[in-house]
Amino acid sequence: MQAIEPVDNPDSIASFRGPDRQPWYRGKPLRRLQGLVGAVVHDHPHRNLFITAMPKSGSTWLARMVASIPGYREWAPPYITETDHTLHAESLRQPPVGYTVTKLHSRPTPEHLALLNGLQRPYVILFRDLRDAAVSGYFFLRGVYEHESAAAYRGLDAEEGIARWMDEKLAERVQWIDGWLAGRDVKWGLVVRYEDLLRDPLDGFHGICDHFEVNLSASQLRKIVERHSFQRATGRAPGQTDEKSFNRKGIAGDWVNHFTPALKEKFKAIAGDALVRFGYEKNNDW
Numbered sequence: 001m002q003a004i005e006p007v008d009n010p011d012s013i014a015s016f017r018g019p020d021r022q023p024w025y026r027g028k029p030l031r032r033l034q035g036l037v038g039a040v041v042h043d044h045p046h047r048n049l050f051i052t053a054m055p056k057s058g059s060t061w062l063a064r065m066v067a068s069i070p071g072y073r074e075w076a077p078p079y080i081t082e083t084d085h086t087l088h089a090e091s092l093r094q095p096p097v098g099y100t101v102t103k104l105h106s107r108p109t110p111e112h113l114a115l116l117n118g119l120q121r122p123y124v125i126l127f128r129d130l131r132d133a134a135v136s137g138y139f140f141l142r143g144v145y146e147h148e149s150a151a152a153y154r155g156l157d158a159e160e161g162i163a164r165w166m167d168e169k170l171a172e173r174v175q176w177i178d179g180w181l182a183g184r185d186v187k188w189g190l191v192v193r194y195e196d197l198l199r200d201p202l203d204g205f206h207g208i209c210d211h212f213e214v215n216l217s218a219s220q221l222r223k224i225v226e227r228h229s230f231q232r233a234t235g236r237a238p239g240q241t242d243e244k245s246f247n248r249k250g251i252a253g254d255w256v257n258h259f260t261p262a263l264k265e266k267f268k269a270i271a272g273d274a275l276v277r278f279g280y281e282k283n284n285d286w
Contacts, residue, residue, distance in 0.1 A: 085105045
């Protein structure tokens with residue numbers, strides 16, 4: 001079979017294979033076939049929709065909704081590991097055949113910023129209130145995550161565990177958000193806060209689809225949002241807790257149930273100004 005030469009537009013279907021790329025039927029045949037069928041049936045303007053998200057910020061929920069857009073499927077480059085989400089430029093310049101959604105926790109490195117802004121394709125930056133991130137992060141590490149790095153959290157109560165999370169991860173999360181906010185091209189990088197998406201998922205998802213230049217009917221939007229609701233995914237109403245579940249509680253503002261005065265002061269010392277900067281508080285008097 002003669003290879004198809006790539007064309008100038010990296011989003012065009014004809015560009016999916018160059019002379020040194022595998023035939024479409026190798027690897028995972030059903031997924032590649034799904035991609036080929038999607039490429040024929042649908043005509044979206046962008047082959048890959050990219051989401052970079054702070055860990056435990058609702059990114060799995062968002063990615064599944066976006067991947068429910070007709071023709072799209074979830075895909076991550078095969079070299080991505082559980083702890084390393086560093087992108088190779090070619091992965092997004094020449095994604096697999098068809099239409100894909102890639103959700104990663106990639107850092108705002110100069111290389112990532114140059115890649116995503118340089119592609120001149122829409123992408124989404126997702127984060128959440130860092131106080132809730134601390135609570136969610138602790139419960140995830142204590143009860144769900146099986147990596148060896150989580151072992152130290154399993155014997156800690158909530159106050160001890162959240163304090164440890166702050167010591168280990170809070171400053172890094174501030175840098176993550178600051179880096180993406182400062183480095184994004186505002187035309188291509190859409191900022192989405194988990195709380196806003198949670199407050200009105202239909203309107204939020206509609207805005208994200210508009211940013212990705214995907215046209216869905218009101219009925220299609222509603223069906224996708226309903227299909228991926230917290231209750232549909234877990235069988236629990238938002239606010240009902242399962243500490244062993246990846247989808248633990250499904251609400252915003254849970255930090256008020258766990259932050260002691262000492263945790264508040266610790267958080268403010270590390271990220272109080274950032275909380276104001278990101279629009280979650282007007283000052284440090286919370």
